[in-house]
Amino acid sequence: MTFAERINAYEKLIRLDKPIGILLLLWPTLWALWLSSRGHPDWTIAWIFILGTALMRSAGCAINDYADRDFDAKVARTRDRPLTTGQIKPMEALIVAMVLILVSFALVLQLNALTVKLSIIAVIIAAIYPFTKRFFALPQAVLGLAFGFGIPMAFAAHTNNVPRGAWVLLAANVFWAIAYDTEYAMVDREDDRKIGIRTSAITFGRYDVAAVMGCYAFFLLIMLWIGRLFRPGWVFYLGLAVAAGLVVFQYRMIRDRDPADCFRAFQHNNWIGAAIFAGIFASFYFQKHI
Numbered sequence: 084m085t086f087a088e089r090i091n092a093y094e095k096l097i098r099l100d101k102p103i104g105i106l107l108l109l110w111p112t113l114w115a116l117w118l119s120s121r122g123h124p125d126w127t128i129a130w131i132f133i134l135g136t137a138l139m140r141s142a143g144c145a146i147n148d149y150a151d152r153d154f155d156a157k158v159a160r161t162r163d164r165p166l167t168t169g170q171i172k173p174m175e176a177l178i179v180a181m182v183l184i185l186v187s188f189a190l191v192l193q194l195n196a197l198t199v200k201l202s203i204i205a206v207i208i209a210a211i212y213p214f215t216k217r218f219f220a221l222p223q224a225v226l227g228l229a230f231g232f233g234i235p236m237a238f239a240a241h242t243n244n245v246p247r248g249a250w251v252l253l254a255a256n257v258f259w260a261i262a263y264d265t266e267y268a269m270v271d272r273e274d275d276r277k278i279g280i281r282t283s284a285i286t287f288g289r290y291d292v293a294a295v296m297g298c299y300a301f302f303l304l305i306m307l308w309i310g311r312l313f314r315p316g317w318v319f320y321l322g323l324a325v326a327a328g329l330v331v332f333q334y335r336m337i338r339d340r341d342p343a344d345c346f347r348a349f350q351h352n353n354w355i356g357a358a359i360f361a362g363i364f365a366s367f368y369f370q371k372h373i
Contacts, residue, residue, distance in 0.1 A: 084170065092165040096148060096176060097141035097183070103350050104144070107263065109136045110356025111256045112233035114363055115249065118313050119241040122367020128240045131194065132233060135187045142183035143209045143229065149176045150213035158274040197239040205232040220286040223268070227260030228253070248312040255305035262298035263352040265291060266337055269345040292337055299330045306359065315366035322362015326355045 084092070094100055112132050116124045148155065148166045152173060155161035165171040184206060191202040209229045215222040231253045238249040261283060268275065268284035269291060275282050287294040303323060310319050329351065336348040 088170070092170040093179065096145055096165050096171055096179060098144045099141065103353060105137050105140045106353045107260075107356060108140045108230050108233070109133065110353075110360055111231050111252070111259075112136055112237055113360050115234040115237035115252060116241070117360070117363045117367060118248070118252070118309075118315065119238040122315075122364070122371065125241065128194065128237075131190045132237060132240070135190050136233060138183045138187040138190075139205070139209060142180045142187070143212070145176045145180035145183070146210055147213040149173055149180070151216075152176075154278050154280060157278045158271055160271055160274075191236075194240045195243050197243055197245070198236050201232070201236045201239055201245075205229070205236065208232060216280045216282065218281065220281050221261070221283050222281060223261040223264040223283045224257055226264055227257030230260050231256030248309065251305060251312065252309055255302050255309065258298045258302040258305065259352070259355075262295050262302060263349050265295050265298070266333075266345045266349040266352075269337065269340060270342045270349075292334070292340070295337060296330070296334055299333075303327055303330070315363055316370050318366040318369060319362040322358050322360075322365070325358040325362070329355050329358065 098104055116129055116132060148164055151161070152166045155164050155167045161167065166173065166176055188202065188206075191199055208225065212222065212225045212229050215225045219225065234253045234256060235245045235249045238245050265283040265287065268282035272282070272284045276285055283294070284291055303326065306323055306326075307320075310323070333348045333351055336344045336351070
């Protein structure tokens with residue numbers, strides 16, 4: 084394998100060719116950074132979290148592919164991943180993950196002790212998640228914790244405290260992750276059922292679409308609660324209204340359970356995260372300038 088081919092294989096291992104995962108991890112972190120600072124984040128802290136998000140998502144992908152290396156060959160969408168094809172050896176994937184985690188940890192060490200302690204919990208959850216698909220009927224809930232743990236960390240970094248509102252926001256993110264990752268799991272449901280992997284799409288069965296919409300509803304309701312807790316301003320609710328409209332649009336995408344449309348719906352969640360962040364950002368901006 085040439086040098087260029089090896090670099091391409093590593094890029095695919097950590098999914099730099101598919102940035103949607105970074106974005107879905109980044110949006111809730113940005114919500115927390117702006118809420119915890121009342122719209123005035125410390126930019127050093129912000130950049131540490133942005134870089135750490137990209138690094139930890141990449142590490143998570145390497146761990147996930149290591150854990151699923153025997154399953155991925157049996158799923159149409161994943162059989163060309165570099166670990167499955169033999170372009171990268173299992174030990175190489177673990178080394179990549181460890182290097183990325185250590186670099187992330189070096190960034191976190193620039194922050195306060197509480198944030199450092201929370202980062203250790205975040206790494207443990209991220210490492211456990213891929214293996215929960217063997218025995219837990221709703222691994223997407225664990226994914227929501229892993230993807231949302233930047234929330235309490237952001238509050239800790241800015242305030243050296245994790246208030247109730249941070250945990251409420253984390254709960255909202257768990258419901259959001261269950262919704263969008265169920266859409267993702269609906270793409271592979273038949274293959275996953277054959278190989279014995281547990282996913283929410285299999286657990287929900289014929290009620291999958293209703294469950295996805297129910298999780299979105301809980302997510303939006305909890306975000307309304309966030310508005311009452313933090314009082315960012317009226318534009319925040321406008322952002323939530325846009326997010327709710329995007330959820331309705333997603334229902335039209337997934338109601339027939341077409342795998343291609345379900346995957347598009349999953350990717351569409353980037354705009355939900357962006358709409359909510361835009362509402363938070365604009366609310367604090369207008370509070371300052373009007």
